[in-house]
Amino acid sequence: MQAEQFRNKAAVLVAIAGEYPDKESLLLTQRAEHLSIHGGEVAFPGGKWEPDDQSLLDTALRESHEEVGLEPSRVQIIDELPANYTRGGMCVSPYVGRVDSTSGLEINLGELQSMFWVPLDFFFEDTRIRTDIFELEGREYWSPAYDWMGYTIWGFTARVIVEVINRVYEKQIRRTNPAPEVIYGK
Numbered sequence: 001m002q003a004e005q006f007r008n009k010a011a012v013l014v015a016i017a018g019e020y021p022d023k024e025s026l027l028l029t030q031r032a033e034h035l036s037i038h039g040g041e042v043a044f045p046g047g048k049w050e051p052d053d054q055s056l057l058d059t060a061l062r063e064s065h066e067e068v069g070l071e072p073s074r075v076q077i078i079d080e081l082p083a084n085y086t087r088g089g090m091c092v093s094p095y096v097g098r099v100d101s102t103s104g105l106e107i108n109l110g111e112l113q114s115m116f117w118v119p120l121d122f123f124f125e126d127t128r129i130r131t132d133i134f135e136l137e138g139r140e141y142w143s144p145a146y147d148w149m150g151y152t153i154w155g156f157t158a159r160v161i162v163e164v165i166n167r168v169y170e171k172q173i174r175r176t177n178p179a180p181e182v183i184y185g186k
Contacts, residue, residue, distance in 0.1 A: 006053070009083075010092045011060035012046030014164055015070065017099040017117070025102065025117035026161065029067060030151060032113050040113070042153045044094070044160065045070065056093040068115050069106040074099055081163050086156045087134065094160045096168060118148050123165050126173050133183045142175040 018024035033040045045064035053059045057080070061072040075097040083093045107115050128144035132154060135141075144162060145154035153161070165171045 006049040006056060006059075008048075008091070009056060009059075010046060010048045010090050011056040011063070012044035012092055012094050012160070013060040013064045013070075013075065014044055014081075014094055014096040014160060015064065015075065015099045016096065016120070017102045024120045026120055026123070026164075027068070027070075027099070027102075027105075027115065027117055028151070028153065028157070029107070029115045030113045032109070032111055041155075041157075042151050043157055045115075046092070048090075057095055060093070060095045067108050067111050069104070069108075070099065074101070076100075079164075079168060081160065081167070084156065084159065085136070087136075092156065094163075096164055116149070116151065118153075120165070120169070122146070122148060123161055123173075124169070124171060126177060128177055128179045130179050131175060131177055131181045133181055135183075135185045142181075144173070144177065144179070 015027040016024050028042050029045055031041050031043055045067045046060050047063040049056060049059045053062060061075065064070040065072060077095055077097045079096040081094040083091050085091055102117055129147050130145045132143045132145055133140060143155055143159045145152060145158060162173045165173050
């Protein structure tokens with residue numbers, strides 16, 4: 001039953017480090033260009049469920065360890081966000097966790113080009129470069145797009161960041177913004 005329950009699902013870790021709340025940063029990665037799925041895109045550490053994983057949380061922690069060397073024992077899970085879909089149709093469960101330190105991490109160059117920390121204050125200010133509007137199965141979704149030091153943070157990753165900001169930090173980031181809207185899929 002477990003294999004059927006988690007097959008074709010994935011999980012990510014939204015890792016937050018720093019002193020709460022004004023000095024915290026969020027860990028993001030840039031996937032390696034050669035990867036066939038989402039190559040070169042900014043993402044959270046994470047990936048697809050594998051049969052040895054007992055849960056999707058195990059998936060998020062295992063993948064974070066494989067991708068950036070983050071030991072699961074260094075993560076204190078503080079929230080589980082509702083599963084959401086990527087534009088490719090993958091159902092992904094995000095787990096929010098506090099990390100004891102930003103030191104001692106090392107990227108897996110087979111999977112990632114880089115990893116970087118973004119101060120949460122940057123997202124609190126909501127200085128997006130655009131708002132992307134997607135339509136899927138007759139339903140409209142929006143996502144901010146941010147530029148951080150040459151990295152474009154958009155799509156699923158940006159939607160999860162907004163949910164973390166609104167849910168964990170009780171902010172009110174909404175679709176309405178002075179940035180231009182770009183509509184996809186119509």
